[in-house]
Amino acid sequence: MATKIWANSADSHFLEPEDLWRENLPSRLADLVPRTVKDPDGQWETVHIDGMSFRRKLPTMKAQEFIEASMRAPGARDVNKRMADLDQEGVWAELVFPSLGMWSSSFRTPEVLREALRVSNDWAWDTIDKPHPRLVATAQVSTLDVGDAIAELERVAEMGYRAVFLPVTPHPLQKDYHHADWEPFWAAAEAARMVIAFHIGTDPVDLSSGNTNGEIKYRGPGGFILNFTETSFGGQRAAMKMVASGALDRHPELKVLVAEGGATWVPFIADRMEEGYRQHDSAVKHKLKRSAREILYTQVYASFQHDATAVMAAAHMGYSNVLWGSDYPHMEGTYGHTQKTLQGLFKDADPAIRERITVGAFQELFPGLPPVPSV
Template sequence: MISADCHAGADLLDYRPYLAKEHHDEFDAWAATYVNPYQDLLADTADRNWNSERRLAELERDGIVAEVVFPNTIPPFFPSASLTAPAPTAREFAQRWAGLRAHNRWLADFCAAAPGRRAGVFQILLNDVDEAVREIHRAVGAGLGGGLLLPGTPPGSGLPELYSTAYDPIWAACAELGVPVNHHAGSASPPLGDEPAARAVFMVETTWFSHRALWHLVFGGAFRRHPGLRLVLTEQGSGWIPGVLDMLDYYHGRLVAAGTKASTAEAKFGAGLGASMGKRPSQVWHENCWVGASFMRPHEVPLRDRIGIDKIMWGSDYPHDEGTHPYSREGLRIAYAGLPREEVAAMVGGNAARVYGFDLERLAPLAAKVGPTVAELAEPLGEPPADATSPAFAKGGSVRVW
């Protein structure tokens, strides 16, 4: 089992040694007054984010031998976790760049503490493309093989949209270095305010805002110009993919056809898009894209052939409360029991090993000790664990929608 969606980060003050010295005084002043907004980062379990030995032990008890590591804790100079932090002002950019570089340096050391078992996802900002490219090369050179965490460009951010050719140097660098571009749920939503309803609206809209990266890069022609580019959409569900690909294929075909027609309104609308977009979106998906399907739900499983069995990477979302830990085996049983062994093996580890460069032969001895057996995962789950907190075990979660 390889989790394609885990999270980690340093304790706040532990980022200081990873900051350039010129930022130490301003970091001390910032940290002295900073109030962490997240209860889980103040609890006794917060050290799961940075305590390497505890983390390895808990993941092994859960059957997991390797992980893709997204950020979780607060980097220096950020008001909240970097995945959900609002777009910075011009004044804040320099400080936040310093904070993300500190996180990337810390993450390289954290991954090195468990050789072959962690693929660290490094962070950039999009406001300075040249600086982003330099950080990509530096992070990969430091051993971070998890690839780039792509920030969102939510409405009001002031940044070019993701379809812009302004980001071509970023796509080119990732394709050249052989690391994926990851887009995680929660990283592209606009600020919604503090009213209670905002939380409900965020839950409804956040995955949609994250899905947008797919059609932005497809229609923007990023994969045509950079055929080696790989995109991973993580913790966004997977059941939406077949329908969205059908929709994107429809618009792609309509725009291509419009370009060959007479001077009509639609022909003008589609002018030049046929050649610039490249292949059909569904073809791009099957050649260049994957989904980090954190605790895939049973109703999504019948769609696996349409999504692509070789495109699905399971994740536990450790150490989040909504993750499947410590019941990842049970989470897999509720979704995957009864499926062919080779399909389960691909979705729970083989695909992630291929995308993120894990060595399955190196991991095999540990998997033989701590991983679930084929027979165990083939056994349907009856009642879910009473104290499970993951939506994977929500009432009705075992109902299959065909």
């Protein structure tokens, strides 16, 4: 039997209590957080959020079984069961992303979003991060109001948070990340030594525009695979914005993680951006002090779960900020076959490359973790 490979995971998720916001906000705000009302026939439901509402068809029995299977791991909602799962799978430390916060872009009232995320952050700190030294929870901040985002980032940094989750595109009513409006936030994050953790598949849904389809961009032949693949591109765009706008150039100590989007895109994006600066210099108004490649390779980290090419990015393309992630407890993750996955990924890898991807890069982002078991 092969020796167990212990690895840190730069991508996992936790399902908060569904009534977390409703139970912990004053009634005038609790009435604005998401709630659903099912039709008597069980085929449709109405979703109410922040004074808006929309109708959506409920999943078929087969689809519902698929959704439930995607959260099949015992520790999806129970942190103590989660730790047992991690020990069994050979996962040591985890970066933990939220679930309720995926509704953030649907709010339009700054106060209710600010206070809801504050409740989430207090809960996650007390439930996930504080009692479990191996777990690194990601804080959430409003992308509807940059001032609110800065205030909450500074508050959670004082609590001890080390990472803040951002969707790959901010709230539809806010300017995008490459605009100057976000400069004070990047400065605050650098000062707090807070890792910016983008997660793919988090492009906002603007309900006020009538868009209730979420990530469904394509229908027809190949639609599922098209939509699944499409989710990865948002993380690449977020990294490009951070580089091209000069945000990372101005803040060399700021670190960015793009979770679950693979890693070989980083060398390609570096090539493409370098070509743009080189071949179209006269058209580029904003000049960087450092090359796009240097910025990407030193300040941007990328996690993957199954991609053999990600190991090649570290071994053969000079990009060493590659991290593995289990995507626990999602269906596309490695729960139930983590050791088989890790053994396959690293069977022919240089031990130094394996150590960097499974342990070293994670510890670089989040120092001070309990040491990984030696066997």
